[in-house]
Amino acid sequence: MEELEQKAVLAGVNINNQFDFDYSMEELANLTAACEVEVAGVITQNLKRVNPSHYIGTGKIEEVKALLDYHDANLVIFNDELSPSQIRNLEQDLDCKVIDRTILILDIFNKRAKTKEAQLQVEVAQLQYMLPRLVGLRASLGRQSGGVGTSNKGSGEKQLELDRRRIEERISVLNKELEELVSHRQTQRKQRKKKGLPTAALVGYTNAGKSTIMNALLHRFQGGAEKQVFEKDMLFATLETSVRNIELPDKKQFLLTDTVGFVSKLPHHLIKAFRSTLEEVTEADLLIHVVDFSNPNYQHLMEITEQTLSEIGIKEIPMLFAYNKADLTEMEIPKVQNEAVYMSARQEIGVDELIALIKKEIFKEYTKCEMLIPYDKGDILSYFNEQANILSTEYIEEGTKIKVECRQSDCERYKELLINED
Structure with a gap:
């Protein structure tokens, strides 16, 4: 099926006059643009609580339909996470694809993920989101090829053909792969801490x-x-x-x-x-x-x-x-x-x-101290040259006298060379 250009109507419910509602809708528009979807129109509603069956009030459905027709739009994006039944009811009444803020963010993450670990993490999140929504999302895929919410190859159309049990198995496999990568990163962290x-x-x-x-x-x-x-x-x-x-x-x-x-x-x-x-x-x-x-x-x-x-x-x-x-x-x-x-x-x-x-x-643990390093212990002087900030150097008969800013632990390690410490 040829991929259609997507034009979306954004819909949000302002519950009990949320102070950040306008910004939240503005951000939804930015997220939509990040998915290369044109925003055709915006519709909002003030409610005390979301409608459990349709998220927006049933009377508002007609306004959304009118906006879809007027702008020739083919997608409605809602500003909150929708339940499986809300997606099903909305798609049935609006006769177009419906997605929510969550799948929009998941889609952006899917497009941006470059490393193996990020790709696995995004796929796990997508599959966990899809599990309770398989029926609604499968119907949605039938409405339009490609586009936001369906473009993920790893967990898109192929995954939706699998039954719930096989998706759960896939999540389990991905989590095992992730555990190996996490273990590798923990090892790297331990090595860095040793330094x-x-x-x-x-x-x-x-x-x-x-x-x-x-x-x-x-x-x-x-x-x-x-x-x-x-x-x-x-x-x-x-x-x-x-x-x-x-x-x-x-x-x-x-x-x-x-x-x-x-x-x-x-x-x-x-x-x-x-x-x-x-x-x-x-x-x-x-x-x-x-x-x-x-x-x-x-x-x-x-x-x-x-x-x-x-x-x-x-x-x-x-x-x-x-x-x-x-x-x-x-x-x-x-x-x-x-x-x-x-x-x-x-x-x-x-x-x-x-x-x-x-x-x-x-660098709170750093301290300033003065040391006298014998000439036959040049390796210690080299160490401080590489690892610390030498403030002054004086060559005297007994050895090299340095004023140095270094870790407290280094000061204690070479305390037998200390002349004085700040």
């Missing part, structure tokens, strides 16, 4: 600029483009966790982790599937909450990020705030205020200020 390097993790709403900040730090301190991560001005550009080593001019080093962005009403299937990826965040020494300061709703997006972090069990890790894209506002930047920096990662304004805040938090 004793502190870890900072970038977290925040999707498209806030986490990857741009990582690339700005890599460009400033590492040079070259080979370690840069993918960045693009679009929703969910990053689905893979990337870890990079940042080495500063004073020889201090830390690991920086870029993570998947959050979104309001992030499907619970996805949070569950990506939990293993987000474990990188749970073991960080510091979180850098990246905020799109140019977004008028930035405070609400911060709340969603903090709520999602709480859902995956993150509560006690220290946090800094990087208010990114501040160049798009009237604020003069860079500006530092307590544990926050107002910056522009794209223009690399505020990068030094951000690094200063990171250093203050994760």
